[in-house]
Amino acid sequence: MTPPATPPQHPPERPKASPLGIWLFLAYLAVYAGFVWIAAFSGTRLASRPFGGVNLAIVYGFLLIIAPLILALAYLKWAGKAED
Amino acid sequence: MDHQTSTLAVIVFMTFVGAVLGISFWLGRQAKSAQGFFAAHGQIPWFVNGIAFAGDYLSAASFLGICGMIAFFGYDGFLYSIGYLAGWVVALFVIAEPIKKLGKFTFADALDARFNSRGIKLTAAISTLIVSIFYLIPQMVGAGALIQPLLGLEHWHGVLLVGSIVVVIVITAGMVSTTWVQFIKGSLLVLFCAILTVAILARGLWNDPYSQSHGSQHAFILAKPAAEITAGREVVPAEGAWAGKPYVRLKDEKGVISVWRTGEGGTLSETQTVLTTGGEKLFNGTSKADGGHLWPVGHISKLPGDVDHTGPLGPGEFLQTIQDSTVVLWGKEVIKDGDSEWTVWFQKPTPGAKLMVPGNNPLFKGISGDLPAIDPAKPETQAAYDKALLSRIDFISLMIALFCGTASLPHILIRYYTVKDAASARKSTVVGIAAIGFFYVLTLFLGLGAMTSGTLDLTDTNMSAPLLAKAFGELPFACISAIAFTTVLGTVSGLIMAAAGAIVHDLAVNVAGCKLDDERKVKWAKIAAIAVGALAMWLGILFAKINVTFLVGWAFNIAASANLPALIMLLFWKGTTKQGITWAITVGVLGSLAWVLGSTVAMQNVYGFSAEDAAKHAWVPFSQPAIVTVPLGFITLVVVSLFTRRKDLAQA
Numbered sequence: 001m002t003p004p005a006t007p008p009q010h011p012p013e014r015p016k017a018s019p020l021g022i023w024l025f026l027a028y029l030a031v032y033a034g035f036v037w038i039a040a041f042s043g044t045r046l047a048s049r050p051f052g053g054v055n056l057a058i059v060y061g062f063l064l065i066i067a068p069l070i071l072a073l074a075y076l077k078w079a080g081k082a083e084d
Numbered sequence: 085m086d087h088q089t090s091t092l093a094v095i096v097f098m099t100f101v102g103a104v105l106g107i108s109f110w111l112g113r114q115a116k117s118a119q120g121f122f123a124a125h126g127q128i129p130w131f132v133n134g135i136a137f138a139g140d141y142l143s144a145a146s147f148l149g150i151c152g153m154i155a156f157f158g159y160d161g162f163l164y165s166i167g168y169l170a171g172w173v174v175a176l177f178v179i180a181e182p183i184k185k186l187g188k189f190t191f192a193d194a195l196d197a198r199f200n201s202r203g204i205k206l207t208a209a210i211s212t213l214i215v216s217i218f219y220l221i222p223q224m225v226g227a228g229a230l231i232q233p234l235l236g237l238e239h240w241h242g243v244l245l246v247g248s249i250v251v252v253i254v255i256t257a258g259m260v261s262t263t264w265v266q267f268i269k270g271s272l273l274v275l276f277c278a279i280l281t282v283a284i285l286a287r288g289l290w291n292d293p294y295s296q297s298h299g300s301q302h303a304f305i306l307a308k309p310a311a312e313i314t315a316g317r318e319v320v321p322a323e324g325a326w327a328g329k330p331y332v333r334l335k336d337e338k339g340v341i342s343v344w345r346t347g348e349g350g351t352l353s354e355t356q357t358v359l360t361t362g363g364e365k366l367f368n369g370t371s372k373a374d375g376g377h378l379w380p381v382g383h384i385s386k387l388p389g390d391v392d393h394t395g396p397l398g399p400g401e402f403l404q405t406i407q408d409s410t411v412v413l414w415g416k417e418v419i420k421d422g423d424s425e426w427t428v429w430f431q432k433p434t435p436g437a438k439l440m441v442p443g444n445n446p447l448f449k450g451i452s453g454d455l456p457a458i459d460p461a462k463p464e465t466q467a468a469y470d471k472a473l474l475s476r477i478d479f480i481s482l483m484i485a486l487f488c489g490t491a492s493l494p495h496i497l498i499r500y501y502t503v504k505d506a507a508s509a510r511k512s513t514v515v516g517i518a519a520i521g522f523f524y525v526l527t528l529f530l531g532l533g534a535m536t537s538g539t540l541d542l543t544d545t546n547m548s549a550p551l552l553a554k555a556f557g558e559l560p561f562a563c564i565s566a567i568a569f570t571t572v573l574g575t576v577s578g579l580i581m582a583a584a585g586a587i588v589h590d591l592a593v594n595v596a597g598c599k600l601d602d603e604r605k606v607k608w609a610k611i612a613a614i615a616v617g618a619l620a621m622w623l624g625i626l627f628a629k630i631n632v633t634f635l636v637g638w639a640f641n642i643a644a645s646a647n648l649p650a651l652i653m654l655l656f657w658k659g660t661t662k663q664g665i666t667w668a669i670t671v672g673v674l675g676s677l678a679w680v681l682g683s684t685v686a687m688q689n690v691y692g693f694s695a696e697d698a699a700k701h702a703w704v705p706f707s708q709p710a711i712v713t714v715p716l717g718f719i720t721l722v723v724v725s726l727f728t729r730r731k732d733l734a735q736a
Contacts (some may be wrong), residue, residue, distance in 0.1 A: 018177075018181070021177035021178065022175070022177065022178070024173075024177050024372075025173055025174065025177035026395060028170070028171075028173045029487075032170050032173075032487060033707060034605070035166070035531075036479075036480055036483045038449060038481050039163070039442050039479070039606055040451055040476040040479050041442060041454070041455060041476060042454060043441065043442060043451055043452055043453050043454060044453060044454050046355075046441045046442065047437060052126075053404050054403045054404050054407060054440075055407060055437070055440055055441065055535075056157055056481060057440060057441045057442065058403055058407075058440060058528075061159075061162055061165075061166050061481060061528075062525065064166045064169070065165065065169050065521050065524050065525055066521065066525075068169060068170070068172055068173050068176070068517050068521060069514075069517055069518050069521050071173070071177075072176055072517050072518075073513040073514065074458045075176070075177065075510075075514075076510065076511065076514050079507070079510060
């Protein structure tokens with residue numbers, strides 16, 4: 001006896017991440033990847049002092065920690081407006 | 085190093101723990117149902133949930149491990165701060181809202197929401213258990229390490245104490261008490277670390293912190309002419325294992341042997357030693373009974389402008405001053421001489437500019453400087469290039485694991501079910517990012533403050549942050565130590581909740597088909613929490629000597645490899661099938677687990693091989709698997725989904 005046919009396994013409802021969220025994620029990913037690449041393959045560049053004070057490693061490191069908060073606040077504001 | 089137990093520290097510690105347990109019992113009445121126990125009724129305010137994210141996430145590895153690594157090796161520890169925070173970008177922009185909409189109690193709920201597959205539930209639950217256990221071990225080991233100086237107890241006492249308290253917290257009110265404990269811990273941790281940072285900046289930097297701090301009163305001799313040091317002492321001949329080593333051993337009139345490191349121009353510098361011989365230990369040449377001990381360390385040998393003290397500094401000035409100073413780090417060498425084993429710590433004056441870039445810790449040594457050039461005429465340059473390249477791939481792999489792992493940690497994901505809707509999930513993630521990001525900025529100041537305050541314990545990097553607080557007095561030390569202990573409590577309770585949910589909700593109810601009403605489900609979850617707590621205590625005692633930093637790294641690698649491909653593809657590819665998810669999790673877990681257990685690091689630290697033998701016996705070319713196993717998870721999911729989807733369509 002033939003078993004009953006199984007329906008395809010992709011039910012209609014699939015919650016999606018917001019397009020703005022994805023763009024912000026990709027922008028951050030690019031900055032993060034840039035840091036990892038420089039640290040891995042061009043370490044001496046991190047010792048340079050682009051603004052005369054602290055070195056690039058510190059500046060870039062702080063940027064990577066502070067940027068998520070700035071992006072997150074922008075996203076929060078946009079998402080709040082979108083929901084209104 | 086010996087730490088004296090402080091009554092004040094014990095009182096503050098007991099107050100913290102008593103308050104935390106009191107809150108748990110008070111909240112216990114609110115978590116009678118499964119919805120209350122596993123998800124705090126989904127009614128936690130978003131701000132509280134956001135700070136609880138910080139309390140959950142900022143584990144012993146973040147607080148004790150990162151500060152310790154920065155204090156001993158400089159910028160390398162900050163790489164972890166960057167990676168741990170970056171992972172929250174994935175959580176906020178990609179995972180937060182969808183997972184809130186899909187799930188109920190556990191990570192498996194979200195993955196399985198569209199499929200109702202026992203395979204997904206089973207593999208997701210096993211993945212949750214493995215990641216949670218890998219994450220639990222370092223927390224328990226950290227608790228044991230912390231309790232030794234704080235209360236003067238043995239390591240295993242500390243493990244049992246933290247395990248017992250956490251089990252009580254979890255079984256009294258599940259996610260309700262866990263959330264509030266994490267909220268309190270997250271708030272206190274960030275607040276006290278900020279206060280400590282302000283105190284460091286207000287104090288400024290000294291050439292001689294030893295005379296200023298509440299810790300050591302011992303200033304170390306660095307690069308003095310040999311004649312000044314050897315006068316009146318007998319030089320012990322450099323025989324056996326000491327032959328050819330850059331040390332001179334001197335015996336004083338009492339017969340105490342001190343070890344001095346030779347330097348340029350015939351100078352000698354003071355070292356610190358532990359000699360183990362015939363079952364006895366001598367600290368700097370003297371037994372503990374006769375007052376032998378290691379001195380606390382950590383100082384700047386030369387400040388810019390040749391001043392002795394900078395006065396108060398702004399955050400940027402503080403970093404720039406250290407960058408322009410010379411800091412004395414400590415190297416370590418073990419010398420086996422017959423039946424005797426000497427551990428020698430020696431001073432390494434290091435330019436601040438070198439400390440403020442990656443590559444000082446042995447883990448990251450391979451990425452310092454640029455890739456070496458290959459000279460076709462010299463075959464050895466090819467080998468050096470290959471080795472350097474593998475070190476860099478290992479580093480990239482770690483940074484991938486940290487980036488991808490955060491949003492895949494089960495104990496973080498379940499926190500999305502404690503708020504009422506997707507908007508609250510989003511807002512609480514932003515609050516979490518603000519608190520966690522602020523804390524990680526502080527880690528650099530705390531670590532560098534510890535590096536230069538004359539309070540470091542050479543034998544225990546994890547105690548750097550609490551000992552830094554000691555430089556400002558007993559009360560700050562007591563508070564920071566108690567907060568560090570609640571740090572462990574907060575994270576461990578979240579991990580035990582995640583594991584208990586996986587065992588009862590996923591495995592017992594959804595996979596094994598046990599028919600449990602609400603009350604029995606909560607009862608079973610409490611029994612599961614006790615069992616997981618007992619297992620964590622046993623493993624914490626078993627792995628007491630293991631380095632905790634790479635265990636956390638492994639947990640991130642396994643979580644990223646097992647869970648992220650399934651989560652991402654479920655959200656972004658409509659062709660994803662239940663078989664695809666099941667196989668992706670299976671391959672991710674097994675692949676990453678096999679990789680880490682077959683790595684050089686595991687051979688050395690888990691199986692006890694020497695560094696040389698560990699490299700020979702390793703099955704894999706580098707230690708961090710994420711760069712291979714995360715893509716492998718994605719490929720597995722796509723290939724299996726394509727195959728099973730076609731089959732389904734054909735059957736239809």
